[in-house]
Amino acid sequence: MTSPLTSTDISLRVNGEERSATADVRTTLADFLREGLGLTGTHLGCEHGVCGACTVLLDGAAVRSCLLLAVQARGAEVTTVEGLAEGDRLHPVQQAFHDSHAFQCGFCTPGFVMTTVALLAEEPTPSRERIRECLSGNVCRCTGYQSIVDGVALAASRDAG
Amino acid sequence: MKPAPFAYAAPTTEDEVLDLLAEHGDEGKVIAGGQSLLPMLSMRLARPSVLIDLNGVAGLAGITEFDGGVAFGATTRERAAERSALVGDRLPVLAEALPLIGHEAIRNRGTIGGSIAHADASAELPAVAAVTDAQLVLRSRAGGERVLSAAEFFQGHYTTALADDELLTEVRIPGSPPGAGWAFTEVARRHGDFALVGVAAMVVLDDAGSVEAARLCLMGVADVPLRLPAVEASLAGQPVSADTVAAAATDAVAGLELASDVHGSGDFRRHLAEVTVRRALTTAADRAGAPA
Ligand SMILES: Cc1cc2nc3c(=O)[nH]c(=O)nc-3n(C[C@H](O)[C@H](O)[C@H](O)COP(=O)(O)OP(=O)(O)OC[C@H]3O[C@@H](n4cnc5c(N)ncnc54)[C@H](O)[C@@H]3O)c2cc1C
Ligand code: FES
Ligand code: FES
Numbered sequence: 507m508t509s510p511l512t513s514t515d516i517s518l519r520v521n522g523e524e525r526s527a528t529a530d531v532r533t534t535l536a537d538f539l540r541e542g543l544g545l546t547g548t549h550l551g552c553e554h555g556v557c558g559a560c561t562v563l564l565d566g567a568a569v570r571s572c573l574l575l576a577v578q579a580r581g582a583e584v585t586t587v588e589g590l591a592e593g594d595r596l597h598p599v600q601q602a603f604h605d606s607h608a609f610q611c612g613f614c615t616p617g618f619v620m621t622t623v624a625l626l627a628e629e630p631t632p633s634r635e636r637i638r639e640c641l642s643g644n645v646c647r648c649t650g651y652q653s654i655v656d657g658v659a660l661a662a663s664r665d666a667g
Numbered sequence: 668m669k670p671a672p673f674a675y676a677a678p679t680t681e682d683e684v685l686d687l688l689a690e691h692g693d694e695g696k697v698i699a700g701g702q703s704l705l706p707m708l709s710m711r712l713a714r715p716s717v718l719i720d721l722n723g724v725a726g727l728a729g730i731t732e733f734d735g736g737v738a739f740g741a742t743t744r745e746r747a748a749e750r751s752a753l754v755g756d757r758l759p760v761l762a763e764a765l766p767l768i769g770h771e772a773i774r775n776r777g778t779i780g781g782s783i784a785h786a787d788a789s790a791e792l793p794a795v796a797a798v799t800d801a802q803l804v805l806r807s808r809a810g811g812e813r814v815l816s817a818a819e820f821f822q823g824h825y826t827t828a829l830a831d832d833e834l835l836t837e838v839r840i841p842g843s844p845p846g847a848g849w850a851f852t853e854v855a856r857r858h859g860d861f862a863l864v865g866v867a868a869m870v871v872l873d874d875a876g877s878v879e880a881a882r883l884c885l886m887g888v889a890d891v892p893l894r895l896p897a898v899e900a901s902l903a904g905q906p907v908s909a910d911t912v913a914a915a916a917t918d919a920v921a922g923l924e925l926a927s928d929v930h931g932s933g934d935f936r937r938h939l940a941e942v943t944v945r946r947a948l949t950t951a952a953d954r955a956g957a958p959a
Contacts, residue, residue: 510674510717531675531718532668534705553669554706555773567746567775573705574776577675578722621772642858643770 511577518579520545521589531577536560538576539586547587547616551645558644561617562586568624587616590623599623599661608657610648617644622658631662670708677720681727681806684719684834689808691717693831698722699742699781702773721778727836728778730754735842736799737761741780741835745792746771748779757842759954760798760849760867764791767851770859780835786891788824789861791851793817794886796838797894798867804837805829814839821891844880847871848955852947853886854939856930862887863931864940868947870907870955878902878911883948888923888940895919902948907957916944 517526520543527542536553539545539562551557553572560571563585590597596604599622609615618641625632625640632640637658638651646654678684688695696715698704699722707713721727721742729740730751737757739748748754749765768774768782768791782792783803796803797817806812809832820828829835843849853865865886873879881902885893898918905911920941925933 510676512672512674514675530668530672532670532673532708534669534709537668554709555702555769558770558772561772564775568772569775570702570772572709573701573773575675575701575705577677578701578720624771639858640771643772 514577516542516576516580518581519583521585529576531575533576534572535562535564535574535576535579535584536571538579539571539584542576545586545588549613549616551613556645557614557617558621559614559617561620561644563620563624566624566627568621585620585623587619590619597623598664599626599658602661602664603654603657606653606657606660608649608654609646614644614646614648618646618654622661625658626662630665632658634659637662669711671711671714673708673715673718675718675720677723679723679725681724681834681836684721684724685806685808685832687717687719688832688834691719695719695831697834699784700744700777702769702777703781703785703787733839733841736840738837738839739779740837741784742778743780745774745777745779745782749774758799758840759843760851760869761792761795761840763849763851764795764867767791767853767855767862767865773859779838783820783838784827784829784835786821786823786825786827787861788890788892789863789865789887791853791862791865791886793821794865794867794884794892795851796840797821797892798869798882798884799840801841802839803835804839805833806836807833817892818894824890826890843869844871846955847880848951848953848957850947850950850954852943852950854943864888864936864943866940866943866947868944868951870902870948870951870957872907872952872955872957876957877904877906878952881915881948881951883915883919883944885919885923885940885944888920888925888936907952912945912948912952915948916941919944 549559551559555573562571694716697719728742803820853862855862867884869882871880883895925936
C-alpha cells in the first residue's frame with residue numbers, strides 16, 4: 507500500500523484533454539481547475555455544496571467540484587463549461603440560455619448549464635415541474651429563475667441533450 | 668485551500684482501510700461521498716491528520732438481495748440506490764425517501780453508509796434504517812465484526828456507536844411484512860433542504876381491515892431517529908379511521924421536547940410533526956389497501 511500523501515501529481519482528462527499538475531491533497535477539484543489548470547469558468551459561490559455554481563460533470567454525472575478533492579478525480583473524465591462550445595458555436599444548452607435571457611450577471615450560469623446538460627442527457631424531455639426540481643440545487647441571485655426554466659425547456663424542445 | 672492540512676490515503680481493500688484505522692485511531696477519518704465531510708473540512712470543523720478515502724476500495728459498494736430485502740455496501744451511492752429496481756420493488760419507503768435528500772448532484776456522490784455514519788438528526792436514511800429494523804454491520808481490526816440495530820447504533824446528533832477504528836461496511840434492510848403499506852413524508856422549506864420534520868410509517872391491515880401492525884419513526888424532532896413503540900402498539904387492532912390516525916398523531920407528539928430556532932418555533936415544529944404523522948399514517952394505510 508502506498509503511504510499517505512500530502513502533495514501529489516494529479517492527472518485527469520478535462521474536456522477531452524489529458525491534463526496534469528501537482529497539488530496539495532487538500533485542494534478541492536474546483537480550486538484545482540481554476541488555479542491549477544486556469545479554467546476559471548467553474549465558479550465558486552458558497553464553497554460548501556449549497557449554491558451549485560461549481561457544478562461540473564465527473565464521468566458524466568453532475569457533481570459539486572467544491573465537495574470533491576482534486577486527488578479523488580485522478581484518472582477521471584471531467585467536463586467543465588469551457589468544454590461545451592465547439593469553437594465559436596455555442597452548445598445547444600448555452601444557445602437556448604442565451605435566447606431565453608436565462609441569466610443577468612452570469613455568475614451562476616456555468617452551474618445551471620452543467621446541471622442542465624446532465625439532466626437532458628438522461629431525460630431529453632423533462633416536464634417543467636421536473637426541470638424546477640432538478641434546478642433546485644442551484645441558486646441565482648438575479649433572474650428570479652423563470653427565464654432559466656424557460657432556457658432549459660427551450661433547449662429540451664430543440665433536442666439539445 | 669480551506670481545509671487544514673492532512674495526509675491522504677487511497678486504500679484499495681477493506682483490510683487496508685481497517686489497518687489504517689487501527690494505526691491512526693481518532694486522528695484518521697474515512698471519506699465516502701464527502702458531501703458532509705468536505706464542508707466540515709473546509710469550515711475546519713473536522714481536522715483529521717489522515718483522510719482515508721473509501722472510493723477506491725473494491726467491493727465496498729453494491730446492492731444485493733438480503734432476507735427478502737436489500738443489503739447495501741457502505742459506499743453505495745444514494746443515486747445508485749434511487750435507480751435500483753430491486754430497491755423500488757422491495758423497499759418502497761427507502762425509494763420514497765432517497766429523492767428527498769439534497770439534490771441530484773449531492774446524491775451522485777453521497778453514500779448510504781456515509782449518511783448513516785454521519786447520523787444527522789434531520790437526515791432521511793437514519794429514519795429509514797430505524798423504521799425498517801435495519802442491521803448495521805461494523806468492522807475493525809480490534810473488535811472484528813458486530814451487527815447493531817438502529818436503536819443501538821444511533822446515540823445522538825452526529826453521534827453513533829462507531830468506535831474510532833471502526834468502519835461501517837454494510838447496511839442490511841430486511842424485506843417488508845406481507846401486505847405492508849409504507850410512507851415517507853416530510854416538510855422542508857424548499858425542495859432539497861434538510862427537512863424540519865419527517866415521518867416514516869408502515870401499516871399492515873388484517874382481513875377485517877383493522878390495523879394488524881404499525882411502525883412509526885419521527886425524524887428531526889429528537890437527536891436520534893425516534894421510533895414510537897407505545898404508539899405503534901396502541902394502533903394494533905384499531906379500525907383505520909380519521910379518528911384513529913388523529914389520536915395516534917396526538918400521542919406521537921405528546922412527549923416531544925422541541926427547541927425553537929430560526930427555522931421555526933418549538934410549537935410550530937410540534938404542529939408540523941402532528942400533521943406529518945397524520946399524513947404518513949393515512950398514506951401508509953391507503954397503500955396497505957384501506958378503503959379511502
Ligand atoms: C447542499 C446539501 C444538501 C444536503 N441535504 C441533505 C438532506 O436533505 N438530507 C440528508 O440526509 N442529507 C443531506 N445532505 C448530506 C448528504 O446526504 C451526504 O451525502 C451524507 O450525509 C453523507 O454521506 P457521504 O457519503 O457524503 O459521507 P461523507 O461526507 O464522506 O462522510 C460523513 C461522515 O461519515 C463518516 N463515514 C462515511 N462513511 C463511513 C463508513 N463507511 N464507516 C464509518 N464512517 C463513515 C465520515 O468519516 C464522516 O464523518 C446534504 C448535503 C449537501 C451538501
Ligand atoms: S461553490 Fe460549490 S456548491 Fe457553492
Ligand atoms: S444571473 Fe446573476 S446569479 Fe444568476
